[in-house]
Amino acid sequence: MNIAILSKGPGNYSTKRLKEEALARGHSVRVINYAKCYVSVERSQPLVFYKGEELRDFDVIIPRIASSLTKYGSSIVRQFEMQNVFTTTTAIALTRSRDKLRSLQLLAKAGVGIPKTVFARDTTDTEDVLDKVGGAPAIIKVARGTHGNGVVLAETRKAAKAVMQAFYVEGVNFLVQEFVEESAGTDVRAFVVGGKVVASMERQSLDDDFRSNLHQGGEAKPVRLTDAERKTAMRAAKAMGLSICGVDMMRSERGPLVLEVNSSPGFAIEKITNKNVAGHILDYVEKNAKGKRRKDRVGA
Numbered sequence: 001m002n003i004a005i006l007s008k009g010p011g012n013y014s015t016k017r018l019k020e021e022a023l024a025r026g027h028s029v030r031v032i033n034y035a036k037c038y039v040s041v042e043r044s045q046p047l048v049f050y051k052g053e054e055l056r057d058f059d060v061i062i063p064r065i066a067s068s069l070t071k072y073g074s075s076i077v078r079q080f081e082m083q084n085v086f087t088t089t090t091a092i093a094l095t096r097s098r099d100k101l102r103s104l105q106l107l108a109k110a111g112v113g114i115p116k117t118v119f120a121r122d123t124t125d126t127e128d129v130l131d132k133v134g135g136a137p138a139i140i141k142v143a144r145g146t147h148g149n150g151v152v153l154a155e156t157r158k159a160a161k162a163v164m165q166a167f168y169v170e171g172v173n174f175l176v177q178e179f180v181e182e183s184a185g186t187d188v189r190a191f192v193v194g195g196k197v198v199a200s201m202e203r204q205s206l207d208d209d210f211r212s213n214l215h216q217g218g219e220a221k222p223v224r225l226t227d228a229e230r231k232t233a234m235r236a237a238k239a240m241g242l243s244i245c246g247v248d249m250m251r252s253e254r255g256p257l258v259l260e261v262n263s264s265p266g267f268a269i270e271k272i273t274n275k276n277v278a279g280h281i282l283d284y285v286e287k288n289a290k291g292k293r294r295k296d297r298v299g300a
Helices: 013-024 067-082 091-097 100-109 126-132 157-169 227-240 268-273 277-288
Strands: 002-007 028-032 037-042 045-050 060-064 117-120 138-142 151-154 174-178 186-193 196-204 219-222 244-252 255-262
Touching: 002 013, 002 067, 013 028, 013 060, 013 277, 037 067, 045 067, 060 067, 060 277, 067 091, 091 100, 091 227, 100 174, 100 227, 100 255, 117 126, 126 157, 138 157, 151 157, 157 174, 186 227, 186 277, 196 227, 196 268, 196 277, 219 268, 227 244, 227 255, 268 277
Parallel strands: 002 028, 002 060
Antiparallel strands: 037 045, 117 174, 138 151, 138 174, 186 196, 186 244, 196 219, 244 255
């Protein structure tokens, strides 16, 4: 097959691993910087160009879209979809996954456990907002963010109000979530491919940071998921309409709670678990790229 990996960084570990695995299986592979692509929109001709060249004859695209370029990247993915090119992550699922509120709404509708959450913008009813998530301490995060950025632990009601007021002044929509004390600084990531968990790890923050993201300096180790965690991860991926994703969960006294479903998860989990994640993704591609396209039934 002729495969395009849409990535800004050809030297990124995830990009290199996908290319390496695809080449080892005899596929033709090209890394395309989607940020430098542009599209021509005209009747019955959904064209994509890159450095003056029309991109055509690809069987598969594997999007690795940065959070900061979600809108532009999803537009490029959508243009390939209009050419009937198979994509491991659809444009609508990508956009959906980067909206924290929409993600939580879909997970809640699907019966997936999530932390108590309130979405707000105004600061008129801060007391009521805090009461609805169990008071302070509370987690306050911007509605769009990644790698643990834009996330604050407010340890007191006074601090929580100050953070919400700061976000309001900046015109930022925010989420207020309950602080689950028993899981502070620790979470688990399940890497899901084609509806199955193929690797899992536990992440622990360093020092007193409540965020466990590896991008924030956390450390990780392999972990064996419980049946409930495995089922939760698979249900979350399905609810989001994502065939490939990383599902981040907290271990709470009332069971696993999903924090986020990442549509472009990093491959550090390969090094932690010694699992061939890239191989599982290529297995999925080889099995599904030639078949009939599934309709997205989740909704925007």
